[in-house]
Amino acid sequence: MENLRVERRLGDAMRARLPLWAVEFVMFGLKMAWACLFAGLLLAAIILSALFWPEGAALARYDALTLFALLVQGLMLYFRLESWREAKVILLFHVTGTAMEIFKLQMGSWSYPEAGWLMLGGVPLFSGFMYASVGSFIARAIRLFDMTFTNYPPMRRAIALAVAIYINFFAHHFVWDARYLLMLATLVLFGRVTIRFTPMRRQLRLPMVLSAAFAAFFLYVAENIGTLSGTWMYSGDGKFAFTDPAKMGSWYLLLFVSFVQVTLVCRAALLPQKD
Numbered sequence: 001m002e003n004l005r006v007e008r009r010l011g012d013a014m015r016a017r018l019p020l021w022a023v024e025f026v027m028f029g030l031k032m033a034w035a036c037l038f039a040g041l042l043l044a045a046i047i048l049s050a051l052f053w054p055e056g057a058a059l060a061r062y063d064a065l066t067l068f069a070l071l072v073q074g075l076m077l078y079f080r081l082e083s084w085r086e087a088k089v090i091l092l093f094h095v096t097g098t099a100m101e102i103f104k105l106q107m108g109s110w111s112y113p114e115a116g117w118l119m120l121g122g123v124p125l126f127s128g129f130m131y132a133s134v135g136s137f138i139a140r141a142i143r144l145f146d147m148t149f150t151n152y153p154p155m156r157r158a159i160a161l162a163v164a165i166y167i168n169f170f171a172h173h174f175v176w177d178a179r180y181l182l183m184l185a186t187l188v189l190f191g192r193v194t195i196r197f198t199p200m201r202r203q204l205r206l207p208m209v210l211s212a213a214f215a216a217f218f219l220y221v222a223e224n225i226g227t228l229s230g231t232w233m234y235s236g237d238g239k240f241a242f243t244d245p246a247k248m249g250s251w252y253l254l255l256f257v258s259f260v261q262v263t264l265v266c267r268a269a270l271l272p273q274k275d
Contacts, residue, residue: 050229062116097131
């Protein structure tokens with residue numbers, strides 16, 4: 001309720017000074033930034049710690065990032081910026097993300113060059129929060145923009161595709177990589193899904209697959225920031241090399257895994273396909 005009161009006051013103040021289209025645009029940007037709170041704070045911590053963390057400090061930078069992520073998550077729950085139901089799904093993101101990180105590290109896909117105590121299988125625990133921040137963004141955006149998803153496919157099919165995508169992130173190291181087939185499957189299953197969202201008063205629409213493509217691009221940019229900071233290194237790349245643009249395809253697929261997980265607690269936003 002407090003968020004709604006703040007939104008109403010801010011909207012009233014802007015409408016007195018700006019045309020309606022500008023108010024909608026500004027509110028869209030503000031809500032997106034607010035939805036990205038967890039991810040934005042974590043990315044800022046990665047950048048600032050890379051620039052200013054003292055070499056040889058008693059507390060390793062990776063451990064500091066893990067403790068910072070825990071603090072932010074705790075504060076978001078304390079101030080009710082996330083519900084406990086959402087936190088359970090975000091925990092699932094952390095578990096599935098960390099499991100994939102450990103596997104990819106063992107397969108030599110990337111590495112973490114610094115030391116730390118709060119690590120599992122050579123993976124710093126803050127890495128799981130990077131995946132969790134994606135889930136936090138999706139859950140918060142659904143709530144802040146009062147989103148609904150029209151023509152949503154049956155939940156069993158959505159879950160089956162999400163599981164297949166997740167398995168392929170592991171299996172492609174041993175068998176044929178099915179990522180392009182899975183991308184086609186997202187178009188078939190979610191191609192008719194439209195996201196309805198409300199920045200202020202006017203309801204807007206966007207195809208879900210297009211929104212996933214946009215989000216994949218911005219995640220790719222954020223990943224490059226982490227790569228250029230030297231926080232992690234990809235196999236065969238230098239410490240400050242750009243990430244392969246093909247990673248955007250991986251993020252695109254991972255977003256569907258993320259979204260299906262979030263819908264486990266946001267089912268009220270899903271409007272089924274019409275016969």
